[in-house]
Amino acid sequence: MESSLGEQLATLLGESAVLPGDGYEVDGLTPQAVVRPVDRLQLAEVLRWSSSEGVGILPRGGGTRTWLGNVPRKADVVLDMGAFDRVLDYQPADMTATVEAGVNLASLQEHLAPGGEFVPLEAAQASRSTVGGILSVGTGGPLSYAYGLPREWLIGIGVMSPKGVSTKAGGKVVKNVTGYDLNKLYTGSLGTLGVIVEASFKLLPNNPNSGMLLASFPSLAASISAGRKLLHSPAAPMGCHSVTSGISRRLQDSVQAASQDLGLGEEETALSFAFYSGRAQATKRRMDEAAALLLAEGANAVQRIDDSAADGMLRWFTDAPAEISPSSVLAIKVSVQSKSAARTSAECGEILVSGEKPELMADPGFGSIRLFWPPSTEGPSDIEQPILDAVQQTRQIAGRYGGTAVVEHCPLPVKRQIDVWGDAPDSMAVMQGIKDRFDPNGILNPGRFLGGI
């Protein structure tokens, strides 16, 4: 009789490196085993074995975003990178750091804090989200307008190929054009090209002061319009967001004190958030000018929140999308040209799923809009077609404004019918060509990425 995958892995790495797959379901599939290599040698062995046996591997960091991506074609073994958790090098005067992929973001920031620096990555559940996971997903957070995406900060990477070969690209210096920039290729590739083992980042100095403005507006459209004006003024914040009342009510639970006098009772009330940080004098001036601008643009009220309260609000904002998604019947992230954020929000805001409009979180500076349709009372089979229709309509609107729409959460039967990433672009053949060359046996996250990669 053939031995199970778990047994084979135990033979390979020892019993202690292998766990049962229960509790590690991905899109309804339970892996046969979870393997936790402790070093590069073990990692290479696992991958060589997987490639030769055609075993589907799902690399995993903190497991905070396993819901992202298509339903895997196969989910044989989860590869837990948690043992790769060392900060390898940190030179405050160079403003660079090199870490292993399993280091979580919160502990990395703690490590950098005594040096007066931080890495401008943003991720929900920072105490669980790992560097490897953040890079694989490649997305940013509430301050993307200021910091961009993880791609901007990664300067070097160490990767284990599906055949167990260790490779690197970039380096430890902040400016580097030596060889192709594979940092960019791996970032956002959802672990489909290789397993990220270590990464080097350029860092920024900590900002001494932070603060935020919270403003209520009679409508989402008014909030976004004011946000756009603010972003294009000298008082521009690091990030500016507009949310609908349903999102505000969730926030209210977290920050009651702050939201008392903002008129959140009104059904159509929308909130604007503007995050600031920097030198004291400049931050104060920006916030003063911004408050005046928001009021002039029709805000009902503007509230100023300083320091730790503002930091707490930023954390709430970073975590919110991932918390709201699972309780939604459908959650979509739309990315468009920033100038189209208002129109995209207005049009997508009218799309109904079983009679309900979505709640919205819009970032009119970066051009991303999150849509959350509330849970439905209809039966699972009745809701499928309305969800598929809503996905289709959202994609048409996103496409019209030069963008894309990624389905971040939907019922599994719907997920099985769609590509959550959307339609394949005209460069799909090149992408597929890269995947076929990097992972010829198709073992890494099979089927989870765009176009079935």
Add this chain to the structure above:
Amino acid sequence: MLPPGPMSRFLDQAKAVVGAENVIHEPEDLLVFEYDGSVDRGLPGAVVFPISVEEVSQIMALAYAESLRVVGRGAGTGLSGGAISSPGGVQIAFTRMHNILDVDTENRTATVEPGVINLDLDTYAHRFGLRYAPDPSSQKACSLGGNIAENAGGPHCLAYGTTTNHVLGMEVVLEDGAVVNLGSLARETVGYDLRGVFTGSEGTFGIATKIAVRLLPVPEAVRTFLGIFLDVETACTAVSAVIEHGIVPAALEMIDALTIQAVQKVNDAGYPDDAGAVLLIELEGLQDEVDEIGEEVEAALWETGASQVRTAEAAAEREQLWVGRKGALGALGSIAPNYFLVDGVVPRTQLAPVLGRVADVSRKYNIPIANVFHAGDGNLHPCLLFDERQPGALDKIVEAGTEVLQICVDAGGTLTGEHGVGLEKKEQMPMVFSKDDMAAMVLVRDAFAPDNSLNPGKIFPDGKKHTPHAHPPAHGMPA
């Protein structure tokens, strides 16, 4: 008349596509296209000047059908041999595709043709209160297409990042003439970040025919500080002091004593005779930020031993402070007819010791080395000064240059910060990357260009010794 063959068939058809007046193939006309800013040379078989993506696509399909090698050429200002043609290959020059197609002030983006000059885009954007941040020293001449190929940098990349942080999307033609779009005007796209990996691929993946970039708002205030120091070591401590204050200036540049002498000979920048290093720091932002941080910068310069500190905020006065730095490479001509620029990068903290070792190389080979560099991001530019007419001079320069690169790599750095590997440094790649590292890179090239017909022979070592001196100079006096 060319003998019948691939090139002759290509020329006939290429003339039909772009018009005979836009194809050059006579040897005497080709000479000017055989070199770029580097010491390398390679005579193309033809240079074609297309005017549209359709023409580029057809030209590349024709070349592909005839198995001819193709290289794109912007302004030829790269210093690594990136735009040098394979001997007998086809060069596609973008001087006719020089239109700024769109500046979108609401979206803060610009869409341009690849032949647009970097500074022209920046100047045009300023009309709308916007700017294009990457500013290579050659920005008056270099093109956006070339900037993408090399992932060009510049002094202000310290705060704003290099070209790759500003490119949003591009339309590119692949080796067989297929046209694909990478990235988009939206900040986030789905799938692999092909525009990211394309940027800096030195013309080996495809040729960009349309480029979309981000524009940033022009800052409210800019202040430039010029500090004069007795030597480079002391100036480096000033760099550290500024960084330790949690300050990332917009630019942080340095020139050394030999460069100062050259500058003073050509264009009096007002540097004292005994100046051993000049440090330039530029701050940008709100007036409040520039004022507050400016005080700290000025204090740091004095505390670390500056003998003079000058500051300016008005544009014309700031320009005056920059004169020496911007004219530095040109001024080196007053010391020697040629310079060989080494583009190594080191961690910031290694600047002073590495410059000391570079000085050792200068003594060992008896080659004057002038340093003009981006101190903020550790990107050195030791310029090895020589006269290419002296027998064996180039050999010695290449050897000394390689030694400088080894010093950079040993200090935890790398071969090139902004100029690319090209022909010049391909044999040094193993100093930094293993065979496996390079094999992974080649896999990406194979996916874009399976026939490797675009700018072949660049970036990766092929065992063919790089012998720039084998080609006679196209200009200058006989030795």
